[in-house]
Amino acid sequence: MHMLNANDFDLALSFSSGQPLGFYADYRVGKGKEFLSYVTSKGIFRLQCYGSGARKKIDYEFEGGYSEMEARKEVRKRLGLDDDLKSVYKAISTDAFMKEAVSALRGLRITQNEPWETTLCFVVSQVNNMKRIRFTIKNIIERFGAYDAGIGARLFPTPHDVAKASLADLRRCGTGFRASYIKSAATAFAEGFDADAVHGMNYRSAKTEFMRLDGVGDKVADCILLFAYKKLDAFPIDVWIKRTLEHVYFSGHRKGIMALHEFAERRWDGYAGYAQQYIFQHARANKIAKKEVQLKRMFS
DNA sequence: ACCCAGGCGGGCG
DNA sequence: CGCCCGCATGGG
Numbered sequence: 001m002h003m004l005n006a007n008d009f010d011l012a013l014s015f016s017s018g019q020p021l022g023f024y025a026d027y028r029v030g031k032g033k034e035f036l037s038y039v040t041s042k043g044i045f046r047l048q049c050y051g052s053g054a055r056k057k058i059d060y061e062f063e064g065g066y067s068e069m070e071a072r073k074e075v076r077k078r079l080g081l082d083d084d085l086k087s088v089y090k091a092i093s094t095d096a097f098m099k100e101a102v103s104a105l106r107g108l109r110i111t112q113n114e115p116w117e118t119t120l121c122f123v124v125s126q127v128n129n130m131k132r133i134r135f136t137i138k139n140i141i142e143r144f145g146a147y148d149a150g151i152g153a154r155l156f157p158t159p160h161d162v163a164k165a166s167l168a169d170l171r172r173c174g175t176g177f178r179a180s181y182i183k184s185a186a187t188a189f190a191e192g193f194d195a196d197a198v199h200g201m202n203y204r205s206a207k208t209e210f211m212r213l214d215g216v217g218d219k220v221a222d223c224i225l226l227f228a229y230k231k232l233d234a235f236p237i238d239v240w241i242k243r244t245l246e247h248v249y250f251s252g253h254r255k256g257i258m259a260l261h262e263f264a265e266r267r268w269d270g271y272a273g274y275a276q277q278y279i280f281q282h283a284r285a286n287k288i289a290k291k292e293v294q295l296k297r298m299f300s
Numbered sequence: 301a302c303c304c305a306g307g308c309g310g311g312c313g
Numbered sequence: 314c315g316c317c318c319g320c321a322t323g324g325g
Binding site for chain 3: 128175178256
Binding site for chain 1: 304305306307308309
């Protein structure tokens with residue numbers, strides 16, 4: 001068992017706020033500890049989180065193709081432990097709404113996941129809900145991941161594993177109309193799409209590169225850049241973000257996606273991705289702007 | 301019976 | 314560019 005210090009890290013929030021980790025990891029609470037386990041394409045990690053504030057600790061163990069140093073780096077990176085939250089909070093606490101969100105969600109971090117895992121998760125996420133996204137991703141792991149007898153579990157399926165699946169088999173995982181997008185993205189990753197090269201690109205170029213994949217548009221591309229490449233200027237705009245920005249900053253007036261991108265870039269320069277995650281989670285937790293939408297619909 | 305869910309691609313003007 | 318539609322599927 002190895003140990004890490006994890007100041008200002010809230011595992012439950014980071015896990016449950018719609019990030020890839022929350023789509024394929026297992027999480028539970030007990031005995032004053034939180035437990036998290038997740039598979040990668042190379043192995044498995046099991047974590048225990050305990051303590052609070054500046055004395056927060058994480059014990060972890062791993063199996064699979066990782067050296068001690070690689071495993072430690074994997075956990076720190078995966079959980080976002082090296083992010084300087086003080087700087088983040090300073091940059092995104094631009095108004096009363098953001099201060100309230102930060103105050104309510106202190107310790108929520110942006111996780112960093114593998115590009116292929118993240119792509120699969122967010123292609124599956126489109127016009128879908130959290131519960132079914134988790135259901136579908138777990139089905140895909142169970143059905144297509146290679147069984148590792150040493151570990152006693154299925155690893156996260158590689159692009160090749162998924163590319164060779166039939167559309168019908170993908171459908172059986174609950175993917176619905178996204179099956180062809182998934183197969184197409186898996187094929188691209190398996191046949192030379194250079195996911196590693198994207199690390200060295202700026203946000204704009206990286207986004208253009210990912211949007212060439214069938215089934216990856218503006219929103220999914222931003223999710224991949226944020227949650228796999230940690231490009232903090234990425235700002236995924238889903239229905240919640242759109243409604244909430246319109247509600248909080250534009251008196252409820254409707255705005256186009258591009259206008260909202262420009263707004264976020266100006267307002268949270270360099271940290272828009274973090275702002276987005278706090279807006280998303282805070283809006284959902286409090287159903288902000290949702291009742292208003294329903295009322296409008298009733299009287300229109 | 302309807303609406304909604306971390307959208308996207310294609311067609312139209 | 315903008316808007317509108319269909320795309321599976323389960324849950325309120």
